Amino acid sequence: QEDGSPDEPIFPIEKAGLLKNINITFDMRMDFQAYTFRGGDNYYNGLQFENGFTALGISAKINEKLNFRFRNRFNKDADVQSLDRLGSNIELAYIDLELSKKLDLYAGKMTAFYGGYEYEFIARDILEYNDIYGNALAFVTGAGITWQAFENHKFGMQVLNSRTALYEDLYGDIVAENIQEPDWPVTFVANWRGSFFDGKLETIYSFSNSTEVKDRGTTFFTLGNKYQNKNLTLMYDFHYSYEQIDTKGIVTSTLNDGSIAENVTYIENWLRAEYKFSPKFQGLLTLMTSSAYDNAKAGNDFIRTSYGIIPTVYYIPFKDLNVKFYFAYIGRYYDYSDYAIDVLGASSYNKNEVRLGFIAPLLLL
Amino acid sequence: QEDGSPDEPIFPIEKAGLLKNINITFDMRMDFQAYTFRGGDNYYNGLQFENGFTALGISAKINEKLNFRFRNRFNKDADVQSLDRLGSNIELAYIDLELSKKLDLYAGKMTAFYGGYEYEFIARDILEYNDIYGNALAFVTGAGITWQAFENHKFGMQVLNSRTALYEDLYGDIVAENIQEPDWPVTFVANWRGSFFDGKLETIYSFSNSTEVKDRGTTFFTLGNKYQNKNLTLMYDFHYSYEQIDTKGIVTSTLNDGSIAENVTYIENWLRAEYKFSPKFQGLLTLMTSSAYDNAKAGNDFIRTSYGIIPTVYYIPFKDLNVKFYFAYIGRYYDYSDYAIDVLGASSYNKNEVRLGFIAPLLLL
Amino acid sequence: QEDGSPDEPIFPIEKAGLLKNINITFDMRMDFQAYTFRGGDNYYNGLQFENGFTALGISAKINEKLNFRFRNRFNKDADVQSLDRLGSNIELAYIDLELSKKLDLYAGKMTAFYGGYEYEFIARDILEYNDIYGNALAFVTGAGITWQAFENHKFGMQVLNSRTALYEDLYGDIVAENIQEPDWPVTFVANWRGSFFDGKLETIYSFSNSTEVKDRGTTFFTLGNKYQNKNLTLMYDFHYSYEQIDTKGIVTSTLNDGSIAENVTYIENWLRAEYKFSPKFQGLLTLMTSSAYDNAKAGNDFIRTSYGIIPTVYYIPFKDLNVKFYFAYIGRYYDYSDYAIDVLGASSYNKNEVRLGFIAPLLLL
Incomplete structure (x- = not known):
């Protein structure tokens, strides 16, 4: 089995030229964690080392017009998914x-063009996601275009699979009249990236609509805003997701009756401030809330609000490398409504954690 | 744990020299598919994006005499197989x-030296395989030699494991008198690559014999023929596989009684024509049939014939890169015999599909 | 999702400079094996090809102070482990x-600083491990320091996770009063690397203490010694492991009653001699014993001693490459005690094997 078609460029390119046009990167976040869970049935302490982000990346400029990007994240399972034929590890x-x-x-497996600055960071730089992006499918297969309509305004549109696995693998066992196989499990995404006042203010807004099962899907919009001056960066995101069947699983797991929750709503706020005290020291603060509601069509039952607070200090020892050592506190509080507690048997709980670790975006070649 | 033995060449080689001798490639085929299944119990429509082929390849010339080749295909599962200790993803x-x-x-995990031009293509370039190669184990571990006996005639011989998994993982639960563990699950393969009339006519013929379980295996031969002139390439393959226990699974799944079919025969024809209309456009047509028979020793019951037709258009936008966009129709018709329908309860069905996508053999380094 | 933080070095480095500072390696050991099991219920012959070691390695000098190392071993499963979030394949x-x-x-997933020369080799160079290292967890996540205290004496210390999987995944189903979840599943390791008489005599000694479940863990020490002159290398290791709950599984599998053995002891001797007959030929001999005891606190029941003998010949065809072809015999004898045979129903058995293969540490870039 030799290749039936030439793999080599028809005009051979000098290797030195190739070398300029390829980047091989290795990204790591690794830390020591100490945490406690309290509340409800939770009474648990833990200490451990963890590899939060470990990924090999390749990006290449193949010719004047064609670019390529690949990332293998080793913290995710490699089981090939039934719909798009790649594992979750191939982001x-x-x-x-x-x-x-x-x-x-764009064509292939890629990032959905969702908005907001929490999502704009790669997972390497986010110690803890808010509820929506912590449970969303960010890497899916499809095609998209971006259009730099004006110097400061760029628009993107995508058509994507709405899942990576086939219907029968996700919903095959659930017998429900209105959860049936769709012809096309599709997500449409549109976003706008704006820049104002010489880049001091930037925005990433997105709107998306997906079909998850027949005639039922998710309507999701995000408003991401960023203000930046010399030493301070402020980001604020608002997220709204209305899901005819629950794809985040938070309401579903609260119901805990073997069915999938329907007509749920998630509403979120996320704020991140970064301040450069000096070239070697940076302070960060992330604040977030996420509220979940069930039965949007009949009563809109409030289920819970989760809160997050993540003060962080970065120490950046090298001038020529963006390697950071960090120390962070992560507080997460899950407050359930009286309805969820009394009727569904839920109970509020919280997680308190400190982490000491490093974030290393390494350019190997 | 530092290496006990030097990993570096004893005479250090300049990196620039190394660079000349390594190729890193990334091969992709990705498409949008729309298909219908009809016939028997099948009534199904689908639309989806799919990553058909996604693989990282490394080939290197280590020194004057030693070459190395590696391919990790991300569309295949990484579970380490019990016999040869590599996952299916390591092709x-x-x-x-x-x-x-x-x-x-040659030594290691490699392509079996089977013949025919359908097999000569890498899977990136085949939108749909005929029944034998669609179900055959192409990448196995062993050793082989090739001998360029004459300028236009090359012979190959291999000794290979006949499976990647141990007997107990494949057949452990099947209680049958004549399906027992063999000492050596081995395949012997021999092939001949011929070239005639200044390369206008080429052949790849192969013969192989394998032991799958004790005293039972497969006899497989292929006759692959290729005619090529300036703009036209014509390929015709004939395949014959006699299997004392069914390793392709088509007759077994038709029997559908929990046992493995024995003494089955598969006979195939495969034709592919490629025509270059212009440097940017190519037309292709693949036609194929595959017939399956059961009980070769007693009656040779005809089970089914499958037919395939794949007209395809390639659009090749770049002069310096072999990246193709393609549009194809894939028709597959599975016609079962009266015996299979009346006695075994099978029913004929068909799949109609259109695909729009791209094939990209990318040389990264 | 573009990276929110610059991945590129702040002062761009020429690619040619990068190239000098990266090594990409591919390590292989692959062989043909013929073996027999005899004794007890074992009566089994087998012949097969096997990929013993297949790994891609990357090491890089990122800047003056920072180095990076990565190895993906394709013979190990990629399932992401619940505690440290990497698969066993990421060594x-x-x-x-x-x-x-x-x-x-040092910080990340790395080799535990255990001692002894059997462990000092990478698995590519060890055809068969003795019982402790054949069942030990060598690659875990944590942090460590090494201190070159004197020219010939180096000390290392590590704090590591004692497992890669969470308590509930390993012990969740075992109901036992003294096997409970610990706050911190931790291993402390200290080692000493000494060099005497101009490097003719070297030592790697280590001491480690781990917590596997609450208040119960392993105390493990190793004494590794190596003598080297022009053509001869002699290595002798002594290992002692006292395990409050059995992490090697040998006594547990002999008990075979669904519980985990407690208070077991493993004591080992390992000897390897390597002799260079000529630049192209090397002879090796490995001898090893491992004894297992149960109930250290009450009686110290002797369970079994295993013996190993591995004479090997290396043929090294290239002057400029450390690629070896080898032929080896591997004899393994598992002699159970009267107690194990009479009371626990064990039976002694042996494995005899010959192997013909190659070991290739390939420097690709």
Whole structure:
């Protein structure tokens, strides 16, 4: 089995030229954690080392018009998914074709064009996600375009699979009249990236609509806003997700009756402030809330609000490398409503954690 | 744990020299599919994006005599197989030692030296396989030699494991008198690659014999023929596989009684025509049939014939890159015999599909 | 999702410079095996090809102070482990920060600093491990330091997770009063690497103490000694492991009553001699014994001694490459005590094996 078609470029390119056009990166976040769970049935302490983010990345400029990007994240399982035929570990495997100076076409497994600055960071830089992105499917297969309509405004549109696994693998066992196989499990995403006042204010807003099972899906919009001056960066995101069947699982797991929750709503606020005290020291503060509601069509039962607070200090020892050592506190409080406690038997709980670790984006080649 | 033995070459080689001798490739096929299943119990429509082929390859010339090749295909599961200790995702991991100008020794996990031009393509370039290669084990561990006996004639021989998993993992639960553990689950393969009329006519013929369980195995031969002129390539393969226990699973799944079919025969024809209309456009047509028979020793019951037709158009936008966009129709018709329908309860069905996608053999380094 | 933080070095480094500072390696051991099991219920012959070691390695000098090392071993499963969030296939993913000329800090998934020369080899070079290292967890996540205290004496200390999986995944189903979840499943390791008589005599001694479940763990020490002259290398290791709950599984599997053995002891001797007959030929002999005892607190019941003998010949065809072809006999004899045979129903058995294969440490870049 030799290749039936030439794999080599028809005009051989010098290796030195190739070398300029490839980046091999290795990204790590690793830490020591000490945490306590309290509340309800939770009474648990733990100490451990953990590899939070461990990924090999390759990006390459293949020719003038064609770019390629790949990321294998070793903290995610490699089981090949039944719908898109890649494991969760392959986060990125796509080509980017420059159709014109302002128009790019993307195809392959890629990041959904959702908005907000929490999502804009790669997972390496987020110690704890809020409830929506902590449970969302960020890497899916499909095609998209971006259009740099004006110097400061860029628009993106995508058509994507809405899942990585086939219906029968996710919902095959659930007998429910209105949870049936759709012809097309599809997500449409549109976003807008704006820049104002010489980049001091930036926005990433998105709107998306997906079909998860027949005639039922999710409507999700995000409003991400960022203010940046010399030493301070402020980010504020608002998220709203209305889900005809619950894809985040928070309401479903509160119901805990073997069915999937329907017509649920998640509403979130997320704020992150970063301040450079000096070239070697940075202070960060993340605050977040996420509220979950059930039965949007009949009563809109409030289920819970979760709160998060993450003060962090970065120590950046090298001038020429963006390697950071960090110390953080992560507080998470899950407050259930009287309805959830009395009727569904839920109970409020909290997690308190400190972490000491490092974040290393390493450029190998 | 530092290495007990030096990993570095004893005479250090300049990195620039190394760079010339390594190729890192990334191969992709990704598409949008729309398909219908009809016939028997099948009534199903689907639309989806799929990653058909996603693989990282490394090949290297280590020194004058030693070459190395590796391929990790991310669309296949990584579970380590019990017999050869690699996952299905590791398709290639072998060395090629040039014993003389005409004689090469191969050892490791490699492609079996089966013949035919359908098999000669890597899976990236085949949208749908015929029944035998769609169910055959192509990547196995063993050793082989190739001998360039004459300028236009090359012979290959291999001794390979006949499976990747141990007997008990594949057959442990099947109680049958004649399905017992063999001492050596081995495949012997021999092939001949011929070239005639200045390469206008080429052949890849192979013969192989394997032991799958004790005293029972498969006899498989292939006759692959290829005619090529300036713009037209014509390939015709004939395949015959006689299997004392069914390793392709088609007759077994038709019997559907929990046992493995025995003494089955598969006979196939495969034709592919490729025509270059212009440097940017190519037209392809694949036609194929595969017939399956049960009980070769007593009656040779005809089970089914499957048919395939795959007209395809390639659009190749770049002069310097072999990246193709393609549009294809894939028709597959599975016609069961009266015997299979009346006695075994099978029913004929068909699949109609259109695909729009791209094939990208990317040379990264 | 573009990276929120710059991945590129702040002062761009020329790629040619990067190239000098990265090593990409591929390590292989692959062989043909013929073996027999005899004794007790064992009566089994087998012949097969096997990929014993197949791994991609990357090591890089990121800047003056920071080094990085990664190894993906494809013969191990990729299922992400619940405690440290990496699969067993990711053996190494750590940074090495040079705090001073004599002090290094390590953090990430790495080799535990256990001693002995059997452990000092990478698995590529060990055809068969003795009982402790054949069942030990060598690659775990944590942090460590090494201190080159004197020119010939180096000390190392580590704090590591004592497992890769969470308590409930390993012990969740076992109901036993004294096997409870600990706050911190931790291992402390200290080692000493000494060099005497111009490096003719070297030592690697280690002491470690781990907590596996609440208040119960393992005390393990190793004494590794190596004598080397021009053509001869002699290594002798002594290992002693006292395990309040059995983490090697040998006594547990002999008891075979669904519980985990407690207060077991393993005592081992391991000897390896290597002799260079000529630049192309080397002879090796490994001898080993391992004895297992149960109930250290009450009677110290002797369970079994296993013996191993591995004469090996290396043929090294290339001057400039450390690629070896080898032929080896591996004899393993498992002699159970009268107590194990009479009371526990064990029976002695042996395995005889010959192997013909190659060991290839390939420097790709």
